[in-house]
Amino acid sequence: MDLLQRNYFELLAIPAQFNIDLALLDQHYRQLQTEVHPDRFVNASPNERMQSMQVATQVNAAYQTLKNMTARARYLLQLNGVDTLDENNTIMPTDFLMQQMQWREVIEDANTHHDIASLDALLNEVRSIAKSLALELNTQFNLKTYLDASETVRKLSFIDKIISDINHAIETLEN
Amino acid sequence: MALLQIAEPGMSAAPHQHKLAIGIDLGTTNSLVATVQSGMSTVLQDEHGHALLPSVVRYKEDGNISVGLSAQAAQSSDPKNTISSVKRFMGRGINDIPDTTHIPYQFRDTGVGMVQIETRAGIKSPVEISAEILRSLKSRAEKALGGELTGAVITVPAYFDDAQRQATKDAARLAGLNVLRLLNEPTAAAVAYGLDNASEGVYVIYDLGGGTFDISILRLAKGIFEVLATNGDSALGGDDFDHRIFCWILAEAKLPPLNQEDTRVLLTKAREVKEWLSENSDAQITSVLSNGKLVNIKLSAEKLVELTQTLVTKTLNPTRKALRDSNLSIDDINGIVMVGGATRMPQIRQAVAAFFKQEPLTNLDPDKVVALGAAIQANALVGNRSENDLLLLDVIPLSxxxxxxxxxxxxxxxxxxxxxxxxxxxxxxxxxxxxxxxxxxxxxxxxxxxxxxxxxxxxxxxxxxxxxxxxxxxxxxxxxxxxxxxxxxxxxxxxxxxxxxxxxxxxxxEDEITNMLKSSFGLAEQDKQSRALREAIVDADRLIEAINAAILQDGHLLTADELTAIEAELVSLKNTCASNDKDKIVSSVEALNHASENFAARRMDESVKKAFAGQDLNKLVL
CATH class of the missing domain: 2.60.34.10 (Substrate Binding Domain Of DNAk; Chain A, domain 1)
Incomplete structure (x- = not known):
């Protein structure tokens, strides 16, 4: 079915660019699910029930990808022929890697000393870096410098991983 | 102005015919059935005016099965054959059940797979026992509504895993119910609450039932209920509070290990005391055991809080996790809805109020709200609501x-x-x-x-x-x-x-279910054949109705040739249905499905177009 061939931006009727209107994305997602969700096809033929599930699944995947900044950037690069998951392309700047190691140490120390406050502080620091990376990305997409954008996306992936590790550490300490 | 749609004679059921759909809350302690009548969601009562059906099944000496209050009354006298809280065993192995010594059933250790219970009526799976409860609710609904049910929405704890969900669906199938949807209990509660109060915003549903705890965080906007995160503990509930009191009685009255009858008596006592202490400061526990020994002790509400403090705290960890998964803080929460009988306990309400820094909402009956929500969803799913103003977007609870x-x-x-x-x-x-x-x-x-x-x-x-x-x-x-x-x-x-x-x-x-179906109806081998035929005809009828409805609505999407081809298959399927040949019916169903494949795809395209109808998408050109 050609609905499943559409790219995520087309499916959700959102312009294919990095900076998107998240409120519009929410609105379109809801409008679309209102029509295609399996709950609308409970009494329909098996064909339609199956297609409704497939399309609703696709709409969910599209929404989740476009909602998340890193996933959206990676997807947009992919549409432009750049694969950020390319294993031959994982060289990261040394200063960025040094900073990573520093953050890891902070997490470890906090774990040993049961110091949730310093984890919270780190979380804020890392999040503000993510914000500045997003600004960088937007510029890179506007200039179509996709290889630079690809490096920024990889940085963002590291940041996402750190954020989830910090959250995990906080969760463990809270229990 | 909308034009009236007139179906050709024999083509399709009248579009506005009210279909009978029910919502079932299959609870650990009590179960309920509700429906929407004249736009109002109501819980259906039995002939004695009881809404709550105790989730207790008894296999009696005369071979009959009793469900509900009468079974519950026999719990102490016939504990081995009277099964309560069977929901705790759904999709569970023997090793998942903590402390089997205090449960008066004879579990059969199958080594692998779902636990089974030995009764005088033979070895029963939790699925079969649950099916008895569902069957009882089904017949209550059929009597009250006076007709055949189109389908049912059955609620499950949000934190139920795949095995527990599948077990619930299997039980419904055994009971002869057409399951429209398995609906998460907190989501059902949110539907009942949200529609009742026309709420918008972010709500937390705190659902502590008899045997399960769920926490769900939802965003409500314009009839769309979007679950942002859910968490819970599928083995924590009011039963555990009873059990704490029971253990305290054993220690306080210095009782030796009890036989099964006495265990049941004191567990029942414990539950009554717990309920009493929600509104009183002291409770007197008086009971005569089977050996003549008198138990006579006092439990204060204060002591109860102390005994169950760790259980209350245990609900807050999942709450924290759900909040974190939803990326929200307590300032973002517009309200907390309390669901489940156990939330009547003041210590629970206080703990929730302290955690969220606001008083929880308790204006709906915590026992009924889940069934009411399920009925609203069932009504929407069978198409009784003309306007598309209710949509539930739920999540998978566990990775x-x-x-x-x-x-x-x-x-x-x-x-x-x-x-x-x-x-x-x-x-x-x-x-x-x-x-x-x-x-x-x-x-x-x-x-x-x-x-x-x-x-x-x-x-x-x-x-x-x-x-x-x-x-x-x-x-x-x-x-x-x-x-x-x-x-x-x-x-x-x-x-x-x-x-x-x-x-x-x-x-x-699949074989086990087929065997259960067979034994539950006492069918002989050749009757199995006629059952399969009957199922094939039901399937065929549903397909015919669905395709007719689709043609009525979207026939313009077909070319004349395509329409002719589909109609030919429709006629052929109707004719084969009369033939009483199961294999022919099945292959005719397949042929109709095949003929209408492109039609289905085009209708789906239309749905997507409809989603953005009236919007200027040109400015969004990519």
Missing amino acids: LGIETMGGLVERIIPRNATLPIARAQDFTTFKDGQTAMSVHILQGERELVSDCRSLARFELRGIPPMAAGAARIRVAFQVDADGLLSVTAREQSTGVVAEIIVKPSYGLT
Whole structure:
């Protein structure tokens, strides 16, 4: 079915660019699910029930990808022929890697000393870096410098991983 | 102005005919059935005016089965054959049940798979016992509504895993119910609450039932209920509070280990005391045991709080996790809705108020709100509501993964992903000419296979023989709107579809269900044939109705030739239905399905167009 061939931006009727209107994305997602969700096809033929599930699944995947900044950037690069998951392309700047190691140490120390406050502080620091990376990305997409954008996306992936590790550490300490 | 739609005689049921649909809250302690009548969601009562059906099933000496109050009354005198709280055993193995010594049933250790209970009526699976409760509610509904039911929405705890959900669906099938949807209990509560109060914003549903605890965080906007995160504990509930009191009585009255009758008596006492202490400061516990010994002790509300403090605290960890998963803080929460009888306990309400820094909402009956919500959803699903103003977007509560080398779990679908969801994973062979492989599916958040719940092993067969590592088998995991997993596999280079054999870890196989169906109706072998025929005819009728409705609504999407082709298959299926030949009916159904494939696709395209109708998408040109 050609609905499943559409790219995520087309499916959700959102312009294919990095900076998107998240409120519009929410609105379109809801409008679309209102029509295609399996709950609308409970009494329909098996064909339609199956297609409704497939399309609703696709709409969910599209929404989740476009909602998340890193996933959206990676997807947009992919549409432009750049694969950020390319294993031959994982060289990261040394200063960025040094900073990573520093953050890891902070997490470890906090774990040993049961110091949730310093984890919270780190979380804020890392999040503000993510914000500045997003600004960088937007510029890179506007200039179509996709290889630079690809490096920024990889940085963002590291940041996402750190954020989830910090959250995990906080969760463990809270229990 | 909308034009009236007139169906050709014999073409289709009148579009505005009210279909009978029910919502069932299949609870640990009590179960309820509700429906929407004249636009109002109401709980249906039995002939004595009782809304709550105690979830107790008794296999009687005369071979009959009693369900509800009469069964509950016999709990102490006939504990081995009177099963309560069976929901706790759904989709569970013997090792999952803590402290079997205090449960007066004779569990049968099957070694693997779902636990079974020995009764005088034979060995019963929790699925069969639950089916008795559902059957009782079904007949209550049929009597009250005076007709055949189109379908039912059955609620499950949000934190139920795949095995527990499947077990619930199997029970409904045994009871002869057409399951429209399995609905998460907190989501059902939100529907009842949200529609009742026309609420908008972010709400927390705190649902502490008899045996399960769920916490769900939802965003309500314009009739769309979007679950942002859910968490819980599928083995924590009011029963545990009873059990704490029971243990305290044993210690306080210095009782030796009790027989099953006395255990049941004191557990019942414990429950009554707990309920009493929600509104009183002291309770006197008086009971005469079977050996004549008198138990006479006092329990204060204060002491009860102390005894159950750890249980109350235990509900707050899942609450924190759900809040974190939803990326929200307590300032974002517009209200907390309390669901489940156990939330009547003041210490629970206080703990929730302290955690969220606001008083929880308790204006709806916590026992009924889930069933009411399920009825509203059932009514919407069968199409009784003309306007599309209710949509539930729910999530999968626990991550799904597969076993990889070294007993580790690789996560494939993360928890709290919106349903339906699918992910694909590629596998390859490690031996030349390998034609089969096994995929072990697990559910849970931990990294080790041994710490997660085993759902099933899928054996893939019929992989074309190739050199090791050459085959690319793409296994697709699809979780549907009921939260149930299905798996398909295809070899990528040849396109060969691998045959999949499912071995559920705690579920029932198709054969077992067929056998249960057979025994529950006392059917002989040839009756099984007529049952299969009857099922085929029901399927065919549903398909005919669905296609007719589609033509009525969207016939303009078809060319004259296409319409003729579909109509020819329709006529042929109607004729075959009269033939009483099951195989012919099945193949005729297939032919109609095939003929209407493109029509289905086009209708789906129309749905997408409809979603953006009236909006200027040109300015969004890509």
